[in-house]
Amino acid sequence: MKRVVITGAGTVNPLGHSVAETCAAMRDGFCGIGPLEIRDVARLQIRIGGQVKGFEAEGRFTRQQITLYDRFTQFTLVAAREAIAQSGLTFEGKLAARAGVVLGTAGGGVSTWDDNYRAVYAEGKNRVHPFVVPRLMNNAAAAHVSMEWNLKGPSYSVSSACASSNHAMAQAAMMIRSGMVLAMVTGGSDSMLCFGGVKAWEGLRVMSRDACRPFSANRDGMVQGEGAGIFVFEEYEHARARGAEILCEVAGFAMSSDASDIVMPSREGAARAMAGALADARLDSADVGYINAHGTGTAANDKTECAAVADVFGAHAERLMISSTKSMHGHLIGGTGAVELLACIMALRDGVIAPTIGYEQPDPDCALDVVPNVARDANVTVALSNAFAFGGMNAVIALRKI
Amino acid sequence: MSVKDQVIAIIAEQALLDPQDVTLDSTLESLGIDSMGVVESIFAIEEAFDITVPFNANAPQESDFDITSVASIIDGIERLRVQQAPA
CATH class of the missing domain: 3.40.47.10 (Thiolase/Chalcone synthase)
Incomplete structure (x- = not known):
């Protein structure tokens, strides 16, 4: 059985737009949760969340890409760029065929669903943009990663609600262990902080209105966030042979x-x-x-x-x-x-x-x-x-x- | 239908009981309604009476709405209807 190591990491989340920013924020005990800035927030009872701030699609992506990338895909691609750059891997030839992408997401393109339901139901429109389906599908983020970095091995998305990315990373590790692949881009992403996404969670009556206080006796619920974490998992001998910096082992x-x-x-x-x-x-x-x-x-x-x-x-x-x-x-x-x-x-x-x-x-x-x-x-x-x-x-x- | 009868109908439906078997002093627990059943009952009450019930499933005892018994739920609804009546 092969050993699995992590040779790259990337993220976009409420604490930062990179691993370095995120770790610095975690060291400082920084709170990335605050008032939600979303459409129709006044009609929500839950008005806080961990929103990714200062992340505008314009300027990062072309107009054509923006029509195809839901926010959960945008987070994924930016995080994947950081992770793959750190790994130093270039996916060409045999390596490309033996590398893939398995990503977790619970909701996929929730805000794409939300915007287009609003258009047809609330605004009475009878037409939606032609790319609604490829934008909202759960495997969209994994697909765009495979296209952007030429990953030609097994690629798909995994959905198990709040465990999606851990299930995805377990899958990636299994594939490397078995020898099926040499490297996998893995992790997960979600972005449900839109009116419909928060409204659905609100209905369950488990959300806090003011803060997430885990383990504290006065805790009163969860707070929703958004973002992505992406890693490069690699077979240990492959990483060692090329002198890659190994972040840790997936034991x-x-x-x-x-x-x-x-x-x-x-x-x-x-x-x-x-x-x-x-x-x-x-x-x-x-x-x-x-x-x-x-x-x-x-x-x-x-x-x-x-x-x-x-x-x-x-x-x-x-x-x-x-x-x-x-x-x-x-x-x-x-x-x-x-x-x-x-x-x-x-x-x-x-x-x-x-x-x-x-x-x-x-x-x-x-x-x-x-x-x-x-x-x-x-x-x-x-x-x-x-x-x-x-x-x-x-x-x-x-x-x-x- | 009175508030009492409506509440009893909602609770009875949730507990899979005949309304006659639900009384004012019945507790949700004694009727076998679990935490998900409580959340569903509160949703049904909000819809039936067009009110918003301040209820957090993490801290039911701290919510400003007493769900202990059918009688306490009715009291809570009466109070919220006054508070939330359109001006």
């Missing part, structure tokens, strides 16, 4: 299903995913220094996740650090696991643990070291990234320093 991963409830999380399902990732990586639970939590800030997730961590790690649960960076960037839905993987890479490479900001009151049901409010220096050799989605679909990735 293992696991996926599990709760098979119980469409929205309520399961302690047992989450625990099986974490324990499975450790077993897959042949790691001992005591090796784990940091967990980037799913940590949505809902009453149900945070206590269930902490209980699952206690089940898997036993006494070591008290010693490891676990933080939720959603407190800073919000919940990026299908893109969230990818952006959160950056916090794991920062822990391994820079020895900096991103904090859980907005932490105000201890909760006895979340009595772990949640790295409250202030980043911390620590030497970590193994980090886990958790994603537990609606539908009871869980995917956990284990990264190791190399």
